[in-house]
Amino acid sequence: MNDKPETPSGVLLIDKAQDFTSHDVVAVARGALGIRKIGHCGTLDPMATGLLILVIGKATKLSDLLMSEEKEYEGTMVLGKTTNSQDAQGEVEEEKDVPDFSAEQIDDAFNEYVGDFEQIPPMVSAIKIKGVPLYKMARKGKVVERKPRAVKVYDYQIKRTELPEVDFVVQCSKGFYVRTYVHDIGQDLGCGAHLSALRRTRSGKFDLSRAVTTEQLKHGKREDLLASMLTLEEVLEIRGV
Missing domain, CATH: 3.30.2350.10 (Pseudouridine synthase)
Structure with missing residues (x-):
C-alpha cells in the first residue's frame, strides 16, 4: 500500500x-x-x-x-542606439542622432508591424541550431544565419513619447521577440533603436x-x-x- x-x-x-x-x-x-x-x-x-x-x-x-497563447507586453524603446542584443544589456553597435519625430511619425512606424509578418530572431536568444543555443554562439562573436519566423501583432498602443524614449504596449503571438520588434522599427525610422525595459503583463x-x-x-x-x-x-x- x-x-x-x-x-x-x-x-x-x-x-x-x-x-x-x-x-x-x-x-x-x-x-x-x-x-x-x-x-x-x-x-x-x-x-x-x-x-x-x-x-x-x-x-x-x-x-x-x-x-x-497570445501575450501582452509593456516596453520602452530608446531611439538612436542599436546594440548587439537589441536590448539595454548588449554592447552598443551604432549611435545616430534622433530626428524630431512627431507622434504621428512614430505611430506610423509602429503601424507597419500589425497583423502577420516575419521576424529574424536575434543572435542573443535561446533558439538552438544543431543543439547549440544562439546566445552561446553570440558570446564567442559568431553570427549565423537564422530562419525568419512567422509572428503576429494583434494590437499596440503608444503610451508616452519623450524622445529618444517611446513607451508602448503590444499584444502579440507566441515566439514574438519584442527586442527585434523595437530594433526593426528603429531601422525603419532610420536612426536605430533598442529595448530598454520590458514587462509581460498577460499571457492568454x-x-x-x-x-x-x-x-x-x-x-x-x-x-x-x-x-x-x-x-x-x-x-x-x-x-x-
Missing part, C-alpha cells in the same frame, strides 16, 4: 523580478515547494519583468497549450492580478505558496474550457 501523498498540481503565476532567468525562478520554486516536477511557460529574458507561468506536477502536461487569460513576486517565492511559506496556486480545475475554468 502506497501512502505517499500526491504531489500538488496546478499553475503558479509569478511576477518575475529583473536579473532572474526563467530557469532561476524554476529552481527557486523547486526549493520553496519541495517539488521537482516544475516547468515554465514562455521564457522571459533576465532584463524583463512580469508574468511567468509555472506549471507544477500534472499541470506540466499543459505547457504547450499555455505557451501557445492569465495576468498579474494573482501573481506571487519573486521575493515572496524565495522567502514565503510553502503552505502560502501552495494556497496561491491555481488548481487544474481553476486553470481550465479561466481558459473557458
Whole structure:
C-alpha cells in the first residue's frame, strides 16, 4: 500500500523580478515547494519583468497549450542606439542622432508591424541550431544565419513619447521577440533603436492580478505558496474550457 501523498498540481503565476532567468525562478520554486516536477511557460529574458507561468506536477502536461497563447507586453524603446542584443544589456553597435519625430511619425512606424509578418530572431536568444543555443554562439562573436519566423501583432498602443524614449504596449503571438520588434522599427525610422525595459503583463487569460513576486517565492511559506496556486480545475475554468 502506497501512502505517499500526491504531489500538488496546478499553475503558479509569478511576477518575475529583473536579473532572474526563467530557469532561476524554476529552481527557486523547486526549493520553496519541495517539488521537482516544475516547468515554465514562455521564457522571459533576465532584463524583463512580469508574468511567468509555472506549471507544477500534472499541470506540466499543459505547457504547450499555455505557451501557445497570445501575450501582452509593456516596453520602452530608446531611439538612436542599436546594440548587439537589441536590448539595454548588449554592447552598443551604432549611435545616430534622433530626428524630431512627431507622434504621428512614430505611430506610423509602429503601424507597419500589425497583423502577420516575419521576424529574424536575434543572435542573443535561446533558439538552438544543431543543439547549440544562439546566445552561446553570440558570446564567442559568431553570427549565423537564422530562419525568419512567422509572428503576429494583434494590437499596440503608444503610451508616452519623450524622445529618444517611446513607451508602448503590444499584444502579440507566441515566439514574438519584442527586442527585434523595437530594433526593426528603429531601422525603419532610420536612426536605430533598442529595448530598454520590458514587462509581460498577460499571457492568454492569465495576468498579474494573482501573481506571487519573486521575493515572496524565495522567502514565503510553502503552505502560502501552495494556497496561491491555481488548481487544474481553476486553470481550465479561466481558459473557458
